[in-house]
Amino acid sequence: MTDNLARRYKPEFTQLPFGFVNTHSGLQKLIRTTGPNVLAVYIVIQDKMAGRSDDNFTLSRNELIDDIRETLHLHDLSDDEVFALIKPLIEANILDERVIPDRYTDTEECRYCIAPVCEALEDARDAWITKCINPTKSSKEEKAAFKELQAKVNACRKEIRNLVATKKRHNILMKQEHDLRDEGNSQIAEVHRLAIEDCDKQMASWYRKIHTIESEMDNIKTGGDDTNE
Secondary structure (H helix, E strand, O other): OOHHHHOOOOOOOOOOOOOHHHHOHHHHHHHHHHOOHHHHHHHHHHHHHOOOHHHOOOEEHHHHHHHHHHHOOOOOOOHHHHHHHHHHHHHOOOOEEEEEEOOOOOOEEEEEEOHHHHHHHHHHHHHHHHHHHOOOOOOHHHHHHHHHHHHHHHHHHHHHHHHHHHHHHHHHHHHHHHHHOOOOOOHHHHHHHHHHHHHHHHHHHHHHHHHHHHHHHHHHHOOOOOOOO
8 A cells, every 4th residue: 555545635735716705695795794704714614624534524513613713712702602603604504514424433413514615625635536546556447446436426425415505495495484484383484494304314325325435445545454544
């Protein structure tokens, strides 16, 4: 196994796309309505996502809070106060909530990510892994199998992206329904809530498939030795 394959994946850098605030209408509106502090929170989340390769580039609630507190030096704020800085990004559908099963225990957890950033990080990791695989002594058949498995992972990710978009639509429609009806017990809103739950269940299922496929990919990367990372 090569040195590249032996070490855990870690991106060399992350960057925001040129003019991203002007092209990101949701974030632009949030900055205009809540002030520029939300941009600092956004940038910290993007940067910290890059270090969570094993967790599909997502962060738990506690990881979000700890990362924001440490990076922005908000040590005097409680957990709830720090999360209050993050919540506007969730409510504006900029920061996604995803139900993701743990790779090792299979227990489900609500984790958070910025969808376009997550996709860019996944693509960067795929490119890095491909560069590691190509120079190895793996056979042509193994490399072909690895490429096929990568295609399956990408297909799963596409389904997840579709579910994320569907969940966002239902979230928006549910919020609109709640805003129209003060009693908050609208049957229409309940339909949207159930649809959101279904999206979460389907997403968890696709993540499980990704974990299974990635285990097969790891076997090829390590020459069949599951004990190596």
